[in-house]
Amino acid sequence: MYFLYNLKENKITSYILRRLILIIPTLFVIMVINFAIIQTAPGGPVEQMIAKITGTAVDATARVSGTANSDSQSMNETVQEVILGESKYRGAQGLDPEFIKSIERMYGFDKPIIDRFFHMIMNYLKFDFGESFFQDKSVIDLILEKMPVSITLGLWSTLIVYLISIPLGIRKAVKDGTSFDLWTSTLVIVGQAIPSFLFAILLIIIFSGGSFLDLFPLRGLTSDNFNDLTLLGKIFDYIWHIILPVTALVIGGFAGLTMLTKNSFLDQINQQYVLTARAKGVSEKKVLYGHIFRNAMIIVIAGFPSAFISILFTGSLLIEVIFSLDGLGLLGFEAAINRDYPVMFSTLYIFTLLGLVLAIARDIAYVFVDPRIDFESR
Numbered sequence: 001m002y003f004l005y006n007l008k009e010n011k012i013t014s015y016i017l018r019r020l021i022l023i024i025p026t027l028f029v030i031m032v033i034n035f036a037i038i039q040t041a042p043g044g045p046v047e048q049m050i051a052k053i054t055g056t057a058v059d060a061t062a063r064v065s066g067t068a069n070s071d072s073q074s075m076n077e078t079v080q081e082v083i084l085g086e087s088k089y090r091g092a093q094g095l096d097p098e099f100i101k102s103i104e105r106m107y108g109f110d111k112p113i114i115d116r117f118f119h120m121i122m123n124y125l126k127f128d129f130g131e132s133f134f135q136d137k138s139v140i141d142l143i144l145e146k147m148p149v150s151i152t153l154g155l156w157s158t159l160i161v162y163l164i165s166i167p168l169g170i171r172k173a174v175k176d177g178t179s180f181d182l183w184t185s186t187l188v189i190v191g192q193a194i195p196s197f198l199f200a201i202l203l204i205i206i207f208s209g210g211s212f213l214d215l216f217p218l219r220g221l222t223s224d225n226f227n228d229l230t231l232l233g234k235i236f237d238y239i240w241h242i243i244l245p246v247t248a249l250v251i252g253g254f255a256g257l258t259m260l261t262k263n264s265f266l267d268q269i270n271q272q273y274v275l276t277a278r279a280k281g282v283s284e285k286k287v288l289y290g291h292i293f294r295n296a297m298i299i300v301i302a303g304f305p306s307a308f309i310s311i312l313f314t315g316s317l318l319i320e321v322i323f324s325l326d327g328l329g330l331l332g333f334e335a336a337i338n339r340d341y342p343v344m345f346s347t348l349y350i351f352t353l354l355g356l357v358l359a360i361a362r363d364i365a366y367v368f369v370d371p372r373i374d375f376e377s378r
Contacts, residue, residue, distance in 0.1 A: 016360060016364070019360045020360070023353070023357070027349070027353060031117075031345070031352075032117070034348055035117050035120075035345065039113055044339050045339045045340070049106075049107075120345060124346070129143075129346035131342060133338075133341060133342060134338050134340050135340070139346045140346075143331070143346065146326060146330075147327075149221055149320065152246075153242075153320075154316065156242065157246050157250055157253060160246065161249075161250055161254045161257055162257065164250070164254050165257035165261055166261050166300065168184060168261075169257070169258045169261025169262040170261060170293075171184075173263075173265035176266060187255075192255040194251070194252070196248045196319060197248070200319055200322045203247060203248055204244070204323075207244065217241050218324070219323060219325075220324060221242065221325060222237055222238060222241060245319050245320075245323045245325060249316060249319055261296070264296040264300060265292060267296070268292045268295050268296045274287060274292060277291055304362055304365075331347065332344070332347045
């Protein structure tokens with residue numbers, strides 16, 4: 001018995017090592033594709049700087065326009081006499097070519113694209129993400145500054161969505177066609193029909209000083225006097241601030257997972273092995289959680305990495321804007337609009353790496369749900 005257990009442990013370890021090794025080429029290919037697409041897209045950082053200097057820039061938000069670093073100001077002061085000529089950058093006609101070259105050197109665009117890519121990759125292997133083009137901070141400092149907001153929204157929302165959706169989906173499958181299934185389906189339809197940002201606005205109107213109650217704060221993750229509070233006070237203050245944004249994300253995310261769980265369980269309930277177990281007199285509870293559960297949950301677990309990354313990075317963007325929460329979603333959006341390449345590529349690198357690691361964790365979770373899974377065959 002010990003030999004079989006040890007053999008399975010060795011298979012799992014071997015599988016994890018292979019998956020970890022595969023992360024390297026997978027991550028490399030993803031970065032190559034995205035680097036090529038973004039680098040060839042119009043409106044790069046050189047054009048963004050030219051637009052700022054000539055006064056034609058349009059930023060993503062008013063807040064971002066105030067964060068351009070001192071480089072843009074110094075460059076603005078060095079604009080030379082207007083000369084006529086052609087330029088590969090939009091909006092650069094009439095500017096001194098030497099001035100354009102100085103902007104290219106500032107952003108590293110005086111080097112070939114291949115050199116820029118491999119220089120970036122070598123730095124990323126050391127987790128050196130460089131400096132933001134348009135914010136006077138290092139990229140890692142920006143990410144660490146925004147991380148608490150995104151971790152809060154992503155972790156709590158994903159956790160609550162799974163805690164609600166899985167039991168509800170199982171119950172709906174067991175009670176399929178009953179009144180419970182019908183009225184809970186109404187909740188699911190509402191959750192699917194109302195976008196999370198619209199529900200967030202409704203929560204603000206009702207509970208945050210809109211037209212009715214003033215029970216929850218409208219902005220921020222903590223209060224201004226957070227550091228002066230006791231430990232218990234800090235916990236309550238933190239919960240007080242995240243209730244509305246997390247609720248908005250949960251409402252927008254639980255419907256799909258609930259129906260996925262229900263349909264997965266319904267598919268398994270009608271299988272022959274379930275009918276055989278019932279014919280042998282196995283209790284309904286044991287049939288549900290001893291036989292159906294481990295098969296039906298595989299497809300539910302498979303969606304966890306993408307669900308978490310989606311909420312963490314993109315799903316919370318509008319929620320961050322509505323509740324004035326400065327997180328990674330907003331940072332990535334502003335970086336894309338302003339072509340802040342160091343921020344764009346570093347966030348892409350981090351979240352791709354995180355997604356690949358979570359995919360391995362998902363596969364390990366399969367074993368706990370269904371011990372029959374053989375990693376060696378995979």
